[in-house]
Amino acid sequence: MRIKQIAMSLEQDLRDRSGNVCELCNSTTDLDLYAVPDSPESTTADTSIFACGTCRTQLQDPEQVAANHWRCLNDSMWSTVPAVQVVAYRMLHQLKAEGWPQDLLDMMYMEEDVREWAKAGIAEDTSSKGLVHRDSNGVILEAGDSVVLLKDLKVKGSSMVAKQGTAVRRISLDHENEKYIEGKVDGQQIVLVTDYVKKL
Incomplete structure (x- = not known):
């Protein structure tokens, strides 16, 4: 009672x-x-x-x-x-x-x-999701982080090249692959490989 x-x-x-x-x-x-x-x-x-x-x-x-x-x-x-x-x-x-x-x-x-x-x-x-995204230095990346490109990256399916040194803000994470993140470069949403980025 x-x-x-x-x-x-x-x-x-x-x-x-x-x-x-x-x-x-x-x-x-x-x-x-x-x-x-x-x-x-x-x-x-x-x-x-x-x-x-x-x-x-x-x-x-x-x-x-x-x-x-x-x-x-x-x-x-x-x-x-x-x-x-x-x-x-x-x-x-x-x-x-x-x-x-x-x-x-x-x-x-x-x-x-x-x-x-x-x-x-x-x-x-x-931690329960299992996938951990890390930049080129092994630093853990989270959604919303900012990264910088370490080399020129050709964007698949277009003539665009994302230049080395470009800052990409507010990234999102690929929940299927720990090597992939997404972010906007020159207003276009592109997929980036974590081996070629460094967390800001």
Whole structure:
């Protein structure tokens, strides 16, 4: 009985805090609490958010994630609630390859302890995928990094040559091949081989 009371009071706390809307996308349907994984303490209002069914499903199953749904983080990432900031940060990090989430991550402000909490749920996620992209010096590359080309590279299927010394910003990673990354050169999205780039 006591556990049920605690759960109900926790839900009431979240309803009050959120104004009875999803703290991520502002939806008012199918609302329930979502306990933030890898939290520093047991489930409380401080380590939970009030989220709609769509957000909860996508948070729990990466296969279900629809990138456009998360454009709502453009607003909710400014929440003053640390748990909401953590979830926003992790989802933006997960979607970095889309391009626009990196812009939001660059703008996002978090207290240092909240940032550490957010990162705690990311480390194991990346290692579980198995593929590690490394530049010519063996430095690990992540989506959103910037690299410089170490030699002139002919772009397949075009007459374009990407010149040595060109900086390529906000790269995305090929999730099938650890030797390939993608980035824009002269406005054109091209595939680059990691052996010929150096992380900036």
